């Protein structure tokens with residue numbers, strides 16, 4: 001059961017596959033994923049190997065005109081909706097194709113697709129964070145916004161360290177606060193700010209103070225109801 005694709009529930013994260021690199025609204029992203037899924041289901045047969053590159057070529061041509069946030073970041077057309085629901089996922093993942101190397105049909109290739117771990121997935125408490133994110137997300141877009149955002153988790157963890165609270169209070173004693181904060185965050189943070197893909201991040205350059213400053217600025221601007229926290233951390 002991973003942070004990216006939880007076994008239970010109806011939400012998942014597709015952030016690292018590039019769909020959020022496209023300048024699209026939430027509605028347009030949903031439509032695009034449906035269109036990909038439909039075309040994939042109608043044209044790809046895992047037993048006919050050339051159907052996979054043909055699908056990729058067709059989608060790349062269709063999606064070429066969509067402007068990107070970062071021109072150098074690829075958006076992989078194999079990200080779609082799986083299992084007839086609204087969970088985003090890799091349509092050529094080995095668990096679906098039965099071929100351990102099937103993601104070699106993609107631009108990134110199997111080793112990157114299977115090997116990449118975002119910072120939140122690497123987090124030793126990723127299972128706990130996953131359950132918090134699931135509780136808050138009514139769809140995969142919300143879940144992706146939370147699951148891929150290592151700054152927000154780091155920030156909250158640093159805040160609790162600063163307050164000398166045990167880390168497990170994030171998920172237990174102060175869970176309601178964490179849920180409230182992330183709820184506010186989702187309300188004010190747009191999909192346009194979402195991470196774009198397999199990103200190399202340099203969190204090491206951020207200090208606890210600078211992250212907490214960001215949190216405080218965010219609260220001041222967007223969440224008057226959480227102003228008490230701002231006083232606590234500054």
Ligand code: SF4
Nearest residue numbers: 017076079090106113
């Ligand atoms: S092939 Fe790789 S980049 Fe494309 S959807 Fe699958 S995991 Fe994501």
